[in-house]
Amino acid sequence: MLVDRGCRLCVGIPVYNEAEYLPRMLDSLKAQTYGEVTYLVCDNHSTDGSWDLIQDRCAGDERFALHRHAENIGAAKNSEFLFRNSTSEYFMWLGAHDLISPGLLEKSVRCLDEDPGVALAAGRPFRFVGDSEPAFMPEAVYDFSRRRVERYLQSVRLLANCTMFYSVFRRSSLDDLEFRHVRGLDHVMLSRLLWHGEARFLEDEIYFRRYFDGARPVDYSQRITGNREVLTMHDLVVYYLDDLRKLYRGDARILRHLESLVIGILADRYTLQSLHAQDDREYWMNHS
Template sequence: MPLVTIALPVRNAGERIDRVARSVLGQDHPDLEFLICDNASDDDTAERCRALAADDPRVRYHRQPENIGILPNFMSASRLASGEYFRWVSDDDVLEPTLVSRSLEVFGKDARLVNVTSQTSYKGDDGVVSTSPFTETGLGSDDPLVRFTTMLRLLNASHLLIDPLYGLLRRDVLLSLPRRNMLREDEVMATKLALAGPWGHVDEVLAHRHWKTEKPAVLARRLGVPSWQAHCATTLEFLEVYRWVGDPENTPELTDGQRRRAQAAVRAAWARRERRVAEHRTRKLARLATGRDTR
């Protein structure tokens, strides 16, 4: 059976470590590595992780000598992993025991696949748990342009449909794609993975996550990126995607005509996102003007 690495990039998780560790180590797939990348925590995270590693040989604990930032710690986890297949997990996630085995079943039926996602439930800031089935077929297409435009459409849809970077990935494909520290880099990476190859999906709720709403300025501070990026995050995101997909060195699987069509799709997706943001702001201003917005 293939070795699967589930990696937890973490900083100051404290007691949350114990619950996520139970769900990872409770997987019914026998060949498992649980890799914890501790980004120089200054609470009791290190002690908890060392205890886990001492109790279970499947646990590997790596501690960064200093805080290297959120994205570099995520990238470090994918490089340090040993598994042929790889998945990230967050410190407040819970995985069903069959997540890995069900995902590998899908990989086993289709050698083309680079990523297998599953239906996920999300607990919002209000405590309400929500989920939604995923019925899109475009990500499974042999045509990279179809996969790319499908992903662009999904990035402007509900987050309940798919969590692109929290699927089970072929690690060699993941490592072949560069990443850049910026706001919404996860969405940029999702488009690169869509171009890299077809995806599969398990239409069962196999993961449970928290959906956190953070203002761009707060997230910029956490990521260590310039604060001005918070004011133009959408434009920077789509500009990054536009440049990537237009470069033949990055997208040899596309023809020149497909690249032009892909860039046109990026412009359209950017415009849709900007219209949605403008409409949201207009509605908020209207509520403020009528005294109905008490936030």
């Protein structure tokens, strides 16, 4: 079982068949200048030797806490497992095939410490494929409003490249979030974080996000759930609405108006012809 050492920051790394990329990722963690951190690494029953590699590369480094599931529980549950097994003030998810610059954790924590109005601190987003030279992704940088409701609605409308999901954030913002295994789980999480505060992109630190040539060997729904369950956009709409009801504590009439705006935005974004669950499920079964 994972052991949270009571540090101010926990970084959760969900792993599934990442043996080829793990050495560089782990080296980027070991090179971090911030010391008050626990790295929670959870292997989702990999079949490519990832678990043995993790144990070997992390041996003797007390910053690392390791766990392996007895079966593949899906990426969403694995990510939730990492979050639920932490008690830190700040939290971050890190892709097991990605990299971060050496000062990213230290400067992220400093940013959050210095400005309580910031909900998440993110590295400048760069993408790379294989051994290619990393390239800046301007489409992954957002300039959201300073006003809460407007910022939230902007996130529902605009979030496409969600690299800033891999940011350091105040974990209390997600404490009462119900983790649902839906398409766009990261969208709902980011919108919730932006309800609580602003996003800050660090000038001098980088999040290196790995992209892959061609399709991944497992389709999206199977990767998220660990099975053949079909994930639909209808589920995302319902998830957004249910979470908005937790976030907004004001006048019921304004809440209904906000709900209507969210429905309209998502219907336009994803060209939903119907908000009936069965209609949407049949569509995605035929188009996944």
